[in-house]
Amino acid sequence: DAGITQSPRHKVTETGTPVTLRCHQTENHRYMYWYRQDPGHGLRLIHYSYGVKDTDKGEVSDGYSVSRSKTEDFLLTLESATSSQTSVYFCAIQTGKNTEAFFGQGTRLTVV
């Protein structure tokens, strides 16, 4: 398995609270991504990073922010969690353009 770890694996939180999900890689890959997976929608890109302090928005970025202060860590923050953000979140890493993406095991987030 690619060295990619997501934490926590499961979380239940209340509406309105901030939540941070962590993606940690040991592969020194340049590109990192956060996706959310929902039934009927497949995987949708939230934010991505091409390097330290180099991040950009994906197609469903509203309500989310990210930070990448080190190559190995990519943090996803839900600034004020809503029920619509209940989902499974996946982190992915790539070495470069059009290469294979390696995925973490996912974080199941429930907002109540």
Place this chain on the structure above:
Amino acid sequence: AQSVTQLDSQVPVFEEAPVELRCNYSSSVSVYLFWYVQYPNQGLQLLLKYLSGSTLVESINGFEAEFNKSQTSFHLRKPSVHISDTAEYFCAVSDFGNEKLTFGTGTRLTIIP
């Protein structure tokens, strides 16, 4: 902008029967195509990919996919499925020079004993 369509959300197939999972894409430039598989409660794993060269690509566990540029398709096939193939399958595309993958909505393959 690129997009991917997987028309079949669920495909039930009898064990040892053949299967085809359909994938169509749209893009204004050259593309790279991927199939990923997700087993229950796991992340996604690459099954096979088309970057260039032969339009027929194969995986180690008997799946194959053919890139058809004229029909903008990349259908996944297996001549004889097994119980262990039960999973969700995602088609994905990235444009030449664009690292980001765009995924289809997935096809859940269920094998009937």
